[in-house]
Amino acid sequence: MSSLDSLILKFYYKKGKNATQATKKNCDVYGPNAVSVRVAQIWFKRFQSGNFDIKDTRRSDRPVTDKIDAIFEKVEQDRHISNYDVAGELGIDYKTVLMHLKKLGTQKSLIFGCLMSSLKET
DSSP: OOHHHHHHHHHHHHTTOOHHHHHHHHHHHHOTTSOOHHHHHHHHHHHHTTOOOOSOOOOOSOOSGGGHHHHHHHHHHOTTOOHHHHHHHHTSOHHHHHHHHHHHTEEEEEETTEEEEEEOOO
16 A cells, blocks of 8 residues: 555545545545555554554564575575474574575475475576
8 A cells, every 4th residue: 555545544534534435435536446445444543543644654573584594504504404494493484484495596396205405597
Protein backbone atom coordinates (compact mmCIF):
# COMPACT_ATOMS: atom_id res chain seq x y z
CA MET A 1 0.00 0.00 0.00
CA SER A 2 1.35 3.39 -0.91
CA SER A 3 1.50 6.40 1.34
CA LEU A 4 -1.04 8.01 -1.00
CA ASP A 5 -3.56 5.32 -0.06
CA SER A 6 -3.00 5.90 3.64
CA LEU A 7 -3.27 9.65 3.09
CA ILE A 8 -6.62 9.14 1.32
CA LEU A 9 -7.83 6.92 4.17
CA LYS A 10 -6.77 9.59 6.65
CA PHE A 11 -8.76 12.16 4.66
CA TYR A 12 -11.90 10.01 4.78
CA TYR A 13 -11.38 9.27 8.47
CA LYS A 14 -11.27 12.99 9.24
CA LYS A 15 -14.45 13.47 7.16
CA GLY A 16 -16.22 11.01 9.49
CA LYS A 17 -16.43 8.07 7.09
CA ASN A 18 -15.94 4.49 8.26
CA ALA A 19 -13.38 2.07 6.81
CA THR A 20 -15.87 0.36 4.48
CA GLN A 21 -17.10 3.65 3.04
CA ALA A 22 -13.54 4.90 2.58
CA THR A 23 -12.55 1.67 0.83
CA LYS A 24 -15.53 1.89 -1.53
CA LYS A 25 -14.78 5.49 -2.46
CA ASN A 26 -11.06 4.74 -2.90
CA CYS A 27 -11.76 1.69 -5.07
CA ASP A 28 -14.31 3.61 -7.15
CA VAL A 29 -11.55 6.03 -8.13
CA TYR A 30 -8.42 3.84 -8.21
CA GLY A 31 -9.81 0.42 -9.11
CA PRO A 32 -11.03 -2.65 -7.23
CA ASN A 33 -7.61 -3.60 -5.86
CA ALA A 34 -6.63 -0.18 -4.55
CA VAL A 35 -7.10 -1.05 -0.87
CA SER A 36 -8.91 -3.80 1.02
CA VAL A 37 -11.50 -3.20 3.71
CA ARG A 38 -9.29 -5.02 6.24
CA VAL A 39 -6.31 -2.75 5.53
CA ALA A 40 -8.57 0.30 5.82
CA GLN A 41 -9.85 -1.00 9.18
CA ILE A 42 -6.28 -1.34 10.44
CA TRP A 43 -5.51 2.24 9.41
CA PHE A 44 -8.74 3.55 10.93
CA LYS A 45 -7.97 1.79 14.21
CA ARG A 46 -4.56 3.45 14.13
CA PHE A 47 -6.14 6.87 13.52
CA GLN A 48 -8.65 6.27 16.36
CA SER A 49 -5.76 5.66 18.74
CA GLY A 50 -4.40 9.11 17.88
CA ASN A 51 -1.61 8.00 15.56
CA PHE A 52 -1.99 10.02 12.36
CA ASP A 53 1.45 9.19 10.96
CA ILE A 54 0.83 7.81 7.47
CA LYS A 55 4.13 5.96 7.21
CA ASP A 56 4.03 2.25 7.99
CA THR A 57 5.56 1.35 11.32
CA ARG A 58 8.86 -0.42 11.27
CA ARG A 59 8.64 -4.18 11.66
CA SER A 60 10.02 -5.71 14.82
CA ASP A 61 11.33 -8.85 13.14
CA ARG A 62 15.09 -9.04 12.86
CA PRO A 63 16.21 -9.37 9.24
CA VAL A 64 17.99 -12.62 8.45
CA THR A 65 20.30 -11.04 5.88
CA ASP A 66 23.21 -11.27 8.29
CA LYS A 67 22.81 -15.06 8.19
CA ILE A 68 23.25 -15.42 4.40
CA ASP A 69 27.03 -15.71 4.60
CA ALA A 70 26.74 -18.15 7.48
CA ILE A 71 24.29 -20.33 5.50
CA PHE A 72 26.59 -20.39 2.50
CA GLU A 73 29.61 -21.14 4.72
CA LYS A 74 27.87 -24.12 6.33
CA VAL A 75 26.97 -25.58 2.93
CA GLU A 76 30.49 -25.00 1.61
CA GLN A 77 31.99 -26.79 4.63
CA ASP A 78 29.66 -29.75 4.35
CA ARG A 79 27.82 -30.25 1.06
CA HIS A 80 25.70 -33.01 2.62
CA ILE A 81 24.39 -31.00 5.56
CA SER A 82 20.61 -30.86 5.71
CA ASN A 83 18.67 -27.63 5.58
CA TYR A 84 17.23 -28.51 8.98
CA ASP A 85 20.71 -28.83 10.48
CA VAL A 86 21.81 -25.48 9.01
CA ALA A 87 18.63 -23.85 10.32
CA GLY A 88 19.07 -25.40 13.76
CA GLU A 89 22.69 -24.32 14.07
CA LEU A 90 21.92 -20.75 13.01
CA GLY A 91 18.63 -20.44 14.89
CA ILE A 92 16.48 -19.67 11.85
CA ASP A 93 13.63 -21.38 10.02
CA TYR A 94 14.61 -24.08 7.51
CA LYS A 95 12.44 -22.44 4.82
CA THR A 96 14.60 -19.35 5.17
CA VAL A 97 17.66 -21.53 4.53
CA LEU A 98 16.02 -22.97 1.40
CA MET A 99 15.08 -19.52 0.14
CA HIS A 100 18.59 -18.11 0.59
CA LEU A 101 20.25 -21.15 -0.95
CA LYS A 102 18.03 -20.72 -3.97
CA LYS A 103 18.92 -17.02 -4.19
CA LEU A 104 22.62 -17.87 -3.89
CA GLY A 105 22.31 -20.33 -6.76
CA THR A 106 22.88 -23.42 -4.62
CA GLN A 107 20.60 -26.27 -5.50
CA LYS A 108 20.00 -29.28 -3.29
CA SER A 109 18.49 -32.37 -4.80
CA LEU A 110 17.69 -35.90 -3.72
CA ILE A 111 19.30 -38.46 -6.04
CA PHE A 112 19.01 -42.19 -5.29
CA GLY A 113 18.25 -41.43 -1.64
CA CYS A 114 21.48 -39.44 -1.21
CA LEU A 115 21.33 -35.70 -0.59
CA MET A 116 23.57 -33.95 -3.09
CA SER A 117 24.41 -30.28 -3.27
CA SER A 118 25.64 -28.55 -6.37
CA LEU A 119 26.53 -24.98 -7.14
CA LYS A 120 25.07 -23.69 -10.38
CA GLU A 121 27.58 -22.38 -12.84
CA THR A 122 26.91 -18.78 -13.82
